[in-house]
Amino acid sequence: xxxxxxxxxxxxxxxxxxxxxxxxxxxxxxxxxxxxxxxxxxxxxxxxxxxxxxxxxxxxxxxxxxxxxxxxxxxxxxxxxxxxxxxxxxxxxxxxxxxxxxxxxxxxxxxxxxxxxxxxxxxxxxxxxxxxxxxxxxxxxxxxxxxxxxxxxxxxxxxxxxxxxxxxxxxxxxxxxxxxxxxxxxxxxx
Numbered sequence: 001x002x003x004x005x006x007x008x009x010x011x012x013x014x015x016x017x018x019x020x021x022x023x024x025x026x027x028x029x030x031x032x033x034x035x036x037x038x039x040x041x042x043x044x045x046x047x048x049x050x051x052x053x054x055x056x057x058x059x060x061x062x063x064x065x066x067x068x069x070x071x072x073x074x075x076x077x078x079x080x081x082x083x084x085x086x087x088x089x090x091x092x093x094x095x096x097x098x099x100x101x102x103x104x105x106x107x108x109x110x111x112x113x114x115x116x117x118x119x120x121x122x123x124x125x126x127x128x129x130x131x132x133x134x135x136x137x138x139x140x141x142x143x144x145x146x147x148x149x150x151x152x153x154x155x156x157x158x159x160x161x162x163x164x165x166x167x168x169x170x171x172x173x174x175x176x177x178x179x180x181x182x183x184x185x186x187x188x189x190x
Contacts, residue, residue, distance in 0.1 A: 031157070034071075
C-alpha cells in the first residue's frame with residue numbers, strides 16, 4: 001500500500017504540471033531554464049524552513065512575470081488556473097510578488113523610522129498601499145531566495161549584481177529569517 005500524498009506535494013505536482021504546460025521548462029533563464037530556477041527557489045525556501053504555502057509561491061513566483069523578468073506564463077485573467085493548482089493563499093503571494101514595481105517599492109519597503117510606512121506599488125494596478133508585516137516578510141524571503149539562487153547559479157550575475165543585492169538584502173534584514181540572512185552572507189560576501 002502506498003503512502004498518501006500530502007497536500008503540499010500534490011499542489012507542488014499540480015504547479016509543476018501547469019508550469020510545464022505553460023512552457024517554463026523551455027523558457028531560458030539565467031542559470032538554466034525557468035523551471036529549473038523555480039524548483040531551486042522552492043528548495044531554497046524549504047531549506048530555510050519556510051512554510052509550505054511560501055514554498056509553493058516560490059515555485060510559482062514567475063507565472064505573471066516580474067519587474068525583473070517580464071516573460072509571463074499566464075495572463076492575469078488566468079489567475080483562477082493557478083489558484084486551482086496551488087490554493088488561494090499561495091496564488092495571492094505569487095500575485096503580490098509579481099506585482100511589485102521594484103523601483104518605486106524597494107526604497108520604502110523597510111522604512112522603520114517613526115511615522116514611516118512601507119509603501120508597496122502594484123505595477124499592474126498602479127495602486128500604492130502598506131502591506132501587513134507578515135506579507136512583507138514573505139515578500140522579502142521570496143525576494144532573497146530568488147536573487148540568491150540567481151547569484152549562486154550564475155557567476156556572471158553575481159559579479160554584476162552581487163554588491164547591489166547585498167545592499168538590498170541588508171536593508172531587508174529586519175524582514176528576513178535567520179536562515180535567509182545567513183545564506184545572503186554566504187552567497188554574496190564570499
